Amino acid sequence: VAVVGTGLIGTSIAMAAARAGDTVRGFDTDAEVLRLAAERSGLQPSGNLQECVGGADVVFVCTPVGSIPAVAAECLAAAAEATVTDVGSVKSEVLARVRSLAAEVDQPRFVGGHPMGGSERTGPDSASPSLLDDAVWVLTPGPATDASCLERLEGWVRRVGARPVRMGSERHDRLVAVVSHLPQVASTALMGLAAAEGAGEPELLLLAAGGFRDLTRLAASSPALWRDVLLSNREALAAALDRYSQWLGDLGDMVREGRADELESALAEAKRARLALAAKPSVKAGVALLLVPVPDRPGALAELTSSLAGAGVNIEDLQIVHSPEGGRGTVHLTVAAAAADAAERALAARSFPSVRLA
Amino acid sequence: VAVVGTGLIGTSIAMAAARAGDTVRGFDTDAEVLRLAAERSGLQPSGNLQECVGGADVVFVCTPVGSIPAVAAECLAAAAEATVTDVGSVKSEVLARVRSLAAEVDQPRFVGGHPMGGSERTGPDSASPSLLDDAVWVLTPGPATDASCLERLEGWVRRVGARPVRMGSERHDRLVAVVSHLPQVASTALMGLAAAEGAGEPELLLLAAGGFRDLTRLAASSPALWRDVLLSNREALAAALDRYSQWLGDLGDMVREGRADELESALAEAKRARLALAAKPSVKAGVALLLVPVPDRPGALAELTSSLAGAGVNIEDLQIVHSPEGGRGTVHLTVAAAAADAAERALAARSFPSVRLA
Numbered sequence: 080v081a082v083v084g085t086g087l088i089g090t091s092i093a094m095a096a097a098r099a100g101d102t103v104r105g106f107d108t109d110a111e112v113l114r115l116a117a118e119r120s121g122l123q124p125s126g127n128l129q130e131c132v133g134g135a136d137v138v139f140v141c142t143p144v145g146s147i148p149a150v151a152a153e154c155l156a157a158a159a160e161a162t163v164t165d166v167g168s169v170k171s172e173v174l175a176r177v178r179s180l181a182a183e184v185d186q187p188r189f190v191g192g193h194p195m196g197g198s199e200r201t202g203p204d205s206a207s208p209s210l211l212d213d214a215v216w217v218l219t220p221g222p223a224t225d226a227s228c229l230e231r232l233e234g235w236v237r238r239v240g241a242r243p244v245r246m247g248s249e250r251h252d253r254l255v256a257v258v259s260h261l262p263q264v265a266s267t268a269l270m271g272l273a274a275a276e277g278a279g280e281p282e283l284l285l286l287a288a289g290g291f292r293d294l295t296r297l298a299a300s301s302p303a304l305w306r307d308v309l310l311s312n313r314e315a316l317a318a319a320l321d322r323y324s325q326w327l328g329d330l331g332d333m334v335r336e337g338r339a340d341e342l343e344s345a346l347a348e349a350k351r352a353r354l355a356l357a358a359k360p361s362v363k364a365g366v367a368l369l370l371v372p373v374p375d376r377p378g379a380l381a382e383l384t385s386s387l388a389g390a391g392v393n394i395e396d397l398q399i400v401h402s403p404e405g406g407r408g409t410v411h412l413t414v415a416a417a418a419a420d421a422a423e424r425a426l427a428a429r430s431f432p433s434v435r436l437a
Numbered sequence: 438v439a440v441v442g443t444g445l446i447g448t449s450i451a452m453a454a455a456r457a458g459d460t461v462r463g464f465d466t467d468a469e470v471l472r473l474a475a476e477r478s479g480l481q482p483s484g485n486l487q488e489c490v491g492g493a494d495v496v497f498v499c500t501p502v503g504s505i506p507a508v509a510a511e512c513l514a515a516a517a518e519a520t521v522t523d524v525g526s527v528k529s530e531v532l533a534r535v536r537s538l539a540a541e542v543d544q545p546r547f548v549g550g551h552p553m554g555g556s557e558r559t560g561p562d563s564a565s566p567s568l569l570d571d572a573v574w575v576l577t578p579g580p581a582t583d584a585s586c587l588e589r590l591e592g593w594v595r596r597v598g599a600r601p602v603r604m605g606s607e608r609h610d611r612l613v614a615v616v617s618h619l620p621q622v623a624s625t626a627l628m629g630l631a632a633a634e635g636a637g638e639p640e641l642l643l644l645a646a647g648g649f650r651d652l653t654r655l656a657a658s659s660p661a662l663w664r665d666v667l668l669s670n671r672e673a674l675a676a677a678l679d680r681y682s683q684w685l686g687d688l689g690d691m692v693r694e695g696r697a698d699e700l701e702s703a704l705a706e707a708k709r710a711r712l713a714l715a716a717k718p719s720v721k722a723g724v725a726l727l728l729v730p731v732p733d734r735p736g737a738l739a740e741l742t743s744s745l746a747g748a749g750v751n752i753e754d755l756q757i758v759h760s761p762e763g764g765r766g767t768v769h770l771t772v773a774a775a776a777a778d779a780a781e782r783a784l785a786a787r788s789f790p791s792v793r794l795a
Contacts, residue, residue, distance in 0.1 A: 302704035
């Protein structure tokens with residue numbers, strides 16, 4: 080296995096491959112990133128791309144979206160037998176450009192891919208094979224893709240513990256436009272609007288509470304990265320934005336015209352859908368979510384976290400969630416899937432009942 | 438002091454008043470809620486509204502938005518000397534209706550109010566005087582409001598530890614339309630759109646990750662409560678929705694037309710504003726926010742929370758925040774403002790450096 084681009088995803092793939100028994104070579108144009116990735120994952124660092132991919136069975140192109148087509152074409156040329164795939168978050172444009180750049184090489188060996196186990200963190204330091212455990216890994220074969228290359232890749236994805244899902248590249252792009260790219264634009268627009276109006280109304284942001292903060296958190300993401308992602312998916316995103324504006328307009332009309340029953344129905348339907356989503360396993364890879372009701376007193380959280388520390392369970396994430404409907408706080412604990420049983424037992428032993436969601 | 442409506446805010450006000458040395462009477466149409474409020478805050482429960490407010494200096498109307506005007510008019514009639522105020526999250530409509538209902542009583546004694554120390558929790562059980570500590574408490578006197586009543590109320594607000602901010606009712610409504618009511622509608626629209634499209638595309642929500650969840654969290658709020666709030670502020674909200682749609686449209690045009698530099702600038706400007714917001718104290722009342730970098734290993738969180746438990750510090754909220762720009766995790770710890778010094782010392786003693794934001 081060869082990994083080109085050893086950031087967060089590349090290094091996580093290298094770690095998952097090593098765990099599954101593969102020999103992994105890696106290359107990155109940033110020598111320091113490559114050194115860190117090698118240190119963290121045990122991959123063999125290569126001095127150049129050709130050395131890295133030569134003789135590989137599967138090559139993962141894990142570079143930023145803009146450079147994927149050129150790098151993938153290089154990899155196809157340099158590794159005569161390999162199945163080459165990428166991990167970019169937009170697929171149609173990448174596929175079309177690989178097709179045009181790799182015309183003279185064996186382009187049927189290219190399969191588009193998008194593992195959905197992302198993280199808002201970046202860099203090899205944050206990499207973990209658990210990022211891919213049980214993650215949905217979308218594969219978008221093109222019309223020219225060789226069936227045996229696709230199957231080889233699917234088998235590999237399953238072997239490292241993720242879930243391959245075949246999907247046309249346009250369908251993939253249409254879906255991520257709604258659940259990933261549209262939220263980014265909606266968040267940026269809200270923060271932009273509030274910042275512009277806050278310039279003349281310094282008290283505006285004084286009144287901004289938790290809900291506003293939730294909606295604008297994404298606005299703090301990397302501008303250069305998102306510029307490229309949004310522009311790579313412009314048609315699907317523009318269409319999603321149109322449909323979103325339509326929804327906003329419809330809700331706005333209900334408010335303007337005082338259509339109370341319709342407005343309440345729309346709010347209730349969205350609430351129902353959101354609660355159903357909350358009860359579903361997150362696509363975040365390789366983790367289990369435990370819901371633990373906790374009393375609101377000094378020491379309760381210390382007792383809870385100590386019980387896990389005693390069992391050697393690492394807490395991947397912890398949020399105290401207060402139901403919008405009232406009631407006591409619930410701790411949402413994220414732990415590695417493999418540690419979930421131990422976590423449940425440790426909590427139960429200290430009289431913390433937990434509900435496991437994923 | 439008299440409190441009419443002893444839910445979360447009413448009971449918190451009763452507790453803050455009692456802490457400041459006031460005698461507090463309370464009334465609620467729900468006898469069980471009143472009993473719980475009395476138990477929690479020590480307020481004297483009254484059998485009816487007249488008994489509750491008779492002889493009071495200041496009356497707080499803490500009922501749902503729709504019933505405030507009628508209840509406020511009753512209170513003005515029943516308490517001949519009292520300054521009467523409310524805590525509703527929309528002001529212009531309340532004020533106009535109090536004016537029309539209370540024409541024959543002493544309406545200059547009414548001052549609109551909105552303490553911004555809300556919580557997504559409800560009910561007297563979740564009440565706390567710290568909800569109001571250092572909270573922004575908007576007061577919206579009308580043209581007929583008596584200056585001495587306004588000053589009396591401002592003095593009281595300061596005495597319980599909150600920050601009175603005078604603001605015209607229309608300005609208040611215009612600002613909360615942007616930072617509170619618009620986010621609710623934007624969240625509901627996104628969840629509604631995704632649910633509708635997900636019905637025909639079951640894989641849509643499979644691809645929904647953390648950013649989508651952040652943006653749709655508000656959609657799980659109470660439909661009946663928000664129907665009333667949104668409809669009570671329909672003009673300001675409709676105008677905010679128009680401006681938001683304009684922002685979305687502008688960003689959509691940049692995407693559609695591939696205006697990469699402009700798009701990156703808009704993303705960068707929103708990021709800058711969001712980071713500035715994150716660095717500001719939250720309006721959440723009476724609490725301090727401590728940022729504590731933590732290593733990602735079993736036991737780290739247990740050590741951190743145990744150090745606070747050892748110092749008797751209650752953790753009001755805890756979130757593990759991963760920077761979208763990479764880097765290690767940071768724990769955002771919320772503790773009562775009064776406990777912040779003790780928390781900082783306890784953390785430092787266990788080699789957890791912390792940065793205090795509020």
